[in-house]
Amino acid sequence: AQSVTQLDSHVSVSEGTPVLLRCNYSSSYSPSLFWYVQHPNKGLQLLLKYTSAATLVKGINGFEAEFKKSETSFHLTKPSAHMSDAAEYFCVVTPAGGYNKLIFGAGTRLAVHP
């Protein structure tokens, strides 16, 4: 069975400091992995996605994520937080193959302080 665990429900950082949002997954198949962001009262926007082409993935707004198969992790990072990064972040896995159900983590709320 496939599952996603976001290890922190809340993360608080100061503006200009690094961001780390942790995600571990479980998948029986070669997964596709995604990070989505949801700003307050907004829809979900794709930040970045992993395919087998590259283990280090760059996304929008300076975010990156590294796929580590040995650790079954797909942590999201950003070198320097900005106030506008305050939002809810969701890690999502879908197994490869004919059935593409999106499996969401519980989400991590990122707060950025001046």
Next chain:
Amino acid sequence: GAGVSQSPSNKVTEKGKDVELRCDPISGHTALYWYRQSLGQGLEFLIYFQGNSAPDKSGLPSDRFSAERTGGSVSTLTIQRTQQEDSAVYLCASSAFPGVEGTEAFFGQGTRLTVV
């Protein structure tokens, strides 16, 4: 339109009434998903349509919930005899090539349902 469109954006209904929520996916997308997001909670899977296959209804919380997708395009989520615990944001998403590596889902802005 270029994106997933949901209507209405907001719906206030009285307890016990039926409601219909509509989703217009991106043209040509074969997969369509419904999720529910309660206040301060993550996303709860409701139902998944893929082409002409039988939908995966495993996430529907009760038999008061149903959904259909006509002509492989527009989908309607119906909640009968609404209860206060049904209050949430209902999100629809679609994707073009489910099962193909890296295929992303595109989300609508959601319908905020309030049952009073």
